[in-house]
Amino acid sequence: MKKAHNFLGLKSILFLLLFPFMSNGQTNEFNSQSEIKYPQFKFQGLFQGRYLSGFNDGIDAVTGLHHTDGKAVENTFDIKRMRLGATVKLAEHFDVVVLANFADFKSDPKGKVLENAFARYTFNTRVGVMAGQFRPAFGIEEANPADILKSFDYSNQYNEFGNNGWTSFQIGASVFGSFELGKIPVSYTISAVNGNGKDQVSDKDNGKQYSSRLVFEFSKKHNINFGINGGIGEVYNSSVYAVGLDLTADFKLTDKLILQTQLEGKQGINHFLYYSLDTNSRTADIADYQMRGAYFLPNLRYEIKYQKLTAIEFSCRYEYFDRSFKINSNAKQTYTPMAGLEFGKGYTGRVEIGMQLDNYKKNISNSTSYDNKLFIIQFQGRFF
Template identity: 80%
Template sequence: MNFLNKFFSKKIVLLIFLLPFFSNGQTTDSNAQTEIKYPQFKVQGLFQGRYLSGFTHGIDATTGLQHSNDDAVEDTFDIKRMRLGLTTKLSEGFDIVILANFADFKSDPKNKVLENAFARYIFSKNIGVMAGQFRPAFGIEELNPADILRSFDYSNQYTEFGNNGWASFQIGASVFGSFNLGKLPVSYAFSAVNGNGRNQVSDKDDGKQYSSRLAFELDKKHNVNFGVNGGIGEVLNNKVFAVALDLTADFKLTDKLILQTQLEAKQGINHYLYYSLAADSRTGNINDYEMRGAYFLPNLRYEIKYQKLTAIEFSCRYEYFDRSFKINSNARQTYTPMAGLEFGKGYTGRIEMGMQFDNYKRNIANTTAYDNNLFIIQFQGRFF
């Protein structure tokens, strides 16, 4: 049985690389008047700095760790991201992407710093392939870089699903593209990854994680998109899975006032939690450890376009997340109200201010599972 699993696993990975070559490919314009010179280089960068102030005594502002001896740093400045990226276009449709976050050097940089490192070839709008280290498509947040999020940061469920190999930066290969189902535009992605995070020497075992995404553009005018995501895999000889649904919709209230909304829900086995527990303190069935969560993010955007000020935004994300809802459930509810000012195009400059309210089903002393109220001011500058 293990031999068959390995055989079919290799066949699936091989298919990811071969499938694009069975497509029609891309056409060349024989009437082109000028020759395009390659390689072409594009440099991108992002700085995100924060001031954090805890409103709950005895809790670290940066980590959320509760200290029963009151030995906590409750006010601090922090550099969240200092990213530098390079996209090198080697030919039409073929590029190599590198992205590093130098802010990761402030702590142990092992398995950090390097974020994106992949090669990508787009044969046509219908099909493309990439391999290396990238973020597999598995929901809304995985498709958005941190500099254009409509809140301070990614959701709690994004972080936990990243720990479990479905989101965040993973090493593997992916096939992606778009097509029309009648008159309905559909985009898709299929990924095969190691599932043990970024910058790893090798996979932790022979198991792989396979995920897919289908997104349906139901209404282009109002940005109504519905996504269906699913994944299966094997981790240390145990079967794992994850599923997710997501929805976006925008409503133009006036010429300058827009209500942008996001809704996302996910559920899956939390093998990251299961294997972090001592063998004598967990059950023998990995299926007993499942995580699930959902968030709703409305963002009210007023496009003022006054001198250098582009827009004013108000958002409030509500999230419910439980990293183990079957055993030792300790659900976390997070409210993140935020006000932001955008300067320039595409969040070139951005100042945000708001709060993050964390409420747990029960507090556990000397851990991060503790009620916390945090005040945040964040500034970002980016070029692209």
């Protein structure tokens, strides 16, 4: 029975990879390739450095770990990201992407450093395929690189769903494209991944995780997009799932003043938490351990365009997240007010200042589940 299940899983992955070749939308557009020289190289990079200072005694500024032994490092300078990447275009519709974060060398680099490493072939606007290590589409944040986020960093739910194999960098294959449903543009992504994170020798078991995303563009002018996300899979012979909804909308208040908003919610089985617990301290049913969260992120952007200063931004993300809302619930509420200055085009230079306020339903000593108030100054420089 197990072999039959593995065989069906293999067939699903092969279908995912071969589907574009069977598509009716396939076209041949190689007539002019002899006039263009390949490969073509495009390089990009990002530096993010910051200063962190906590307002609470006994809590590490970087990790948020509470200490009762007086050994907490409550303020520090930190290099968050030092990314270098390249996109190599091998043909008109074929490219290879690589991205590494050298800031990961500051700690044990095992399972880190290499982020993107995939090949991508786009047949046309309707069908494309990629394979390797990438971020499977499962929400708003997956479509945004860290350097253009409207807050300091990704949300709590992004990180936890990444631990569970639905977001962040995963190894697998994906089919993507777009079409029109009546007059509504729709983009889709279907992914199959190992689900145990980046830079792994192999999958942790024979199970795979399958996810899909649909985005309906209701208004291009106001950036009104509605996303639906869903995924199922198997981890150590246990069935797992995840679902999510998201919405973006922009409101132009004046010629230079724009209110940009994001709303996103997700829920799923937290198998990462379940299998990290001792067998004697957890229930027999993995479905008892489920995570749930939502955030709202408004960003007020004033495009000043004064000398080298491009824009001033003010945002405040509110997030509610509970990594196990059925058993031992300890919901976390996070407020992240931030002010930012943008220099140059596309956040070439950016200075951000603000706070991160974490409030738990109950504090647990000597853990990361402890109330914390953190002051942050972050600087970034990027080229692309």
